[in-house]
Amino acid sequence: xxxKELSPQESLDLIQQMIGKARKRYTDNSFYFLLWGWIxxxxxxxxxxxxxYTSFExxxxxxxxxxxGAILSMVKGNKDGRTAKVHNYTDKMYGWLWLSLGVAMFTIxxxxxxxxxxxxxxxxxxxGVGTSVSGAMMNFPPLRIGAIVFxxxxxxxxxxxxxxxxxxxxxxxxxxxLVPGYxxxxxxxxxxx
Amino acid sequence: xxxxxxxxLLHSQLRLAVMSLLISxxxxxxxxxxxxxxxxxxxxxxxxxxxxxxxxxxxEKKFEGKKPKTxxxxxxxxxxxxxxxxxxxxxxxxP
Numbered sequence: 001x002x003x004k005e006l007s008p009q010e011s012l013d014l015i016q017q018m019i020g021k022a023r024k025r026y027t028d029n030s031f032y033f034l035l036w037g038w039i040x041x042x043x044x045x046x047x048x049x050x051x052x053y054t055s056f057e058x059x060x061x062x063x064x065x066x067x068x069g070a071i072l073s074m075v076k077g078n079k080d081g082r083t084a085k086v087h088n089y090t091d092k093m094y095g096w097l098w099l100s101l102g103v104a105m106f107t108i109x110x111x112x113x114x115x116x117x118x119x120x121x122x123x124x125x126x127x128g129v130g131t132s133v134s135g136a137m138m139n140f141p142p143l144r145i146g147a148i149v150f151x152x153x154x155x156x157x158x159x160x161x162x163x164x165x166x167x168x169x170x171x172x173x174x175x176x177x178l179v180p181g182y183x184x185x186x187x188x189x190x191x192x193x
Numbered sequence: 194x195x196x197x198x199x200x201x202l203l204h205s206q207l208r209l210a211v212m213s214l215l216i217s218x219x220x221x222x223x224x225x226x227x228x229x230x231x232x233x234x235x236x237x238x239x240x241x242x243x244x245x246x247x248x249x250x251x252x253e254k255k256f257e258g259k260k261p262k263t264x265x266x267x268x269x270x271x272x273x274x275x276x277x278x279x280x281x282x283x284x285x286x287x288p
Binding site: 089 | 199204205206209210213214216217218219220221222224225228229230257278279282285286
C-alpha cells in the first residue's frame, strides 16, 4: 500500500475493506469448553457415584479439580492475551462474561450450605447464560442449543435432591460445553486456525 | 453549501487504512497492521508516527523477551477525527 491521495469513493471503499479485515471471522475457544466440560463431568459423576454407592465421606472432593481448572484458564488466557497480535472487543467481552459467571458460580458453591446444597440448578442457569451469550457473540448455534439444554435441565434440577442433581449437571455440560467444544475444535482445524 | 475540507492527515491511503483497522479493534500490533495493509515497515512506521504526533493514536513500545513489540490504539481524538472524516466524505458523494 502506498501513500497516495484518494478520491472520496476510494476512501469509502478502503474504510470498508479494512473494517472487513479487522472483523474476526472465527474464534477457537474450544480449550475452555473442553477443560471445564471434562472437569465438571468427572467431578459430578465422582460425586454421584461415591455418594450413592460407597460410604466415602467426601464425595465432593472431585470439585477441587475446579481450582486446577481456574489456574489453567488464567494461565492460558494470560498467555494468549500477551501473544495476540490484535485485541478484539469481542474477545474482551467474552473474557469478562466468563470471569463474571465464574465468580458468581464459585460464590454459589462456597455458600452451598445456605441453599441446603441445592446449588446445581443455579449453576446450570448461569452456564446457560454464558453459552447463550457466547453463542450469539460467536454466531455459533451449537452453543445456543447447549444453553437451552442447560435451562431445561435447571428446571428439572429444582425438583430433585442434590445428589441426583449431579447427574443433570453431567448431562448439562456434556451437551452445553463438550459437544459445542468439539464442534468448535474441529471447525477451527478445518479453517486452519 | 460549502464542502468541508477533508482532514489531510486521514485523506491518505495508508494512514486511512491504519485508522480504519484500529477503529474496529481495541488495540493492534505493528506486525498485524503491516500484514493487513501490505505496507513496508519503513513507510508504516513513518505514517504511524504522524498519526501518533497528531494524537489520533497512542503507541506503546515494549519488549517481549528480546523482541520489540509496538502496540497501537486509537484515541478518542482519533475516533472523533475519523467520524468527522467519514461525515465530510459523504458530502462529496451525495448526488
